[in-house]
Amino acid sequence: MTKITVAGAGAFGSALAVALDMAGREVTLVGRNVDAFQTSRDNPRLKGVPIPESITLTTVLNVTQDDLLLLAVPMQALSGYLEDTKPKPKAAIACSKGVDLATGRGPTAIIDDLLDAPSAILTGPSFAADIARGLPTALVIATNSDMGEELQEALSTDTLRLYLSHDPIGAELGGALKNVIAIACGICIGAGLGESARAALMTRGMAEMLRMAVAMGAKPETLAGLAGFGDLALTCTSEQSRNFTFGLSLGGKGPAPSATTEGRHTARAIVKLAGAKGVDMPIANMVAGMVEEKLTLEQAVSMLLSRPLTKEWPYAYRPDLHR
């Protein structure tokens, strides 16, 4: 049986390890923090779900060409992690949601640049706690390699249902961009701007996601699926989301979460990329401005509302015409 190694023992890596172990796979969980719960099996990042004894916990990444490697470290740590560890797995599957701030690359491009192994992205609507508890979840496994069906089979369980896609760019941009829109929605609710405004932000946010993803070479239908619409719906409406609760705090409600909040970095990375590609992303601009403390809430709202009136779908998939 193919062995599965999960690198990154945070909430998501641990949850995937638990779900795959419960389904009878041979799983190793690698993390710089695992010594802290080697005995108790209680990972503070995944409260309430003990890590089973059948999962090997280690601080050292050691994979062979027979192993699948799931990479569940935060996006900004991914390239450094791969440069340091130089693994040679059968396939490397990114689980991070974001865009690298230094280079503008997504997770599969980073893997393709740094490793001699087929790359894939596992993404879609899923909170770590839900996956770890075995609640029903549907995700996307996207790859340009010919390993798609093998990966789909190896990583699906009775409750974790993977759909196969051959559009990794669209899948990873869906997961990255929805975090930025979730921050905007959190700001909106935190500032008391109302549910109607949130629905508007989600919908116009989806239009931005589509424009940007298509400009980067994605298929539009990917954004309508689990990795785009599905994850947008989850993250923009739940206080379980760290991106949404970070937005709430920017809007004046509650403290900022201390854990990984990918959208903070992605907003800044995507605004740079959108500028270079000439893609109009007013909501992402607003989020990046507030994250960088260059815009107040009042300025951000006024900027969005004072934009010229336009058609709903003038040139949605045509960034060249969308000026």
Ligand SMILES: NC(=O)C1=CN([C@@H]2O[C@H](COP(=O)(O)OP(=O)(O)OC[C@H]3O[C@@H](n4cnc5c(N)ncnc54)[C@H](O)[C@@H]3O)[C@@H](O)[C@H]2O)C=CC1
């Ligand atoms: N938590 C969730 O519900 C979900 C998270 N994700 C994605 O999974 C990725 C990881 O998120 P979480 O596990 O939630 O974050 P987390 O904050 O719970 O854990 C991150 C882990 O990465 C480790 N880490 C950080 N920097 C590192 C470095 N330079 N080298 C090695 N290890 C490093 C930390 O020690 C920690 O164990 C993110 O991209 C997130 O968007 C995706 C779906 C769901």
Ligand SMILES: O=C(CO)COP(=O)(O)O
């Ligand atoms: O990606 C997620 C849900 O699909 C998790 O969202 P947060 O990172 O905002 O908690």
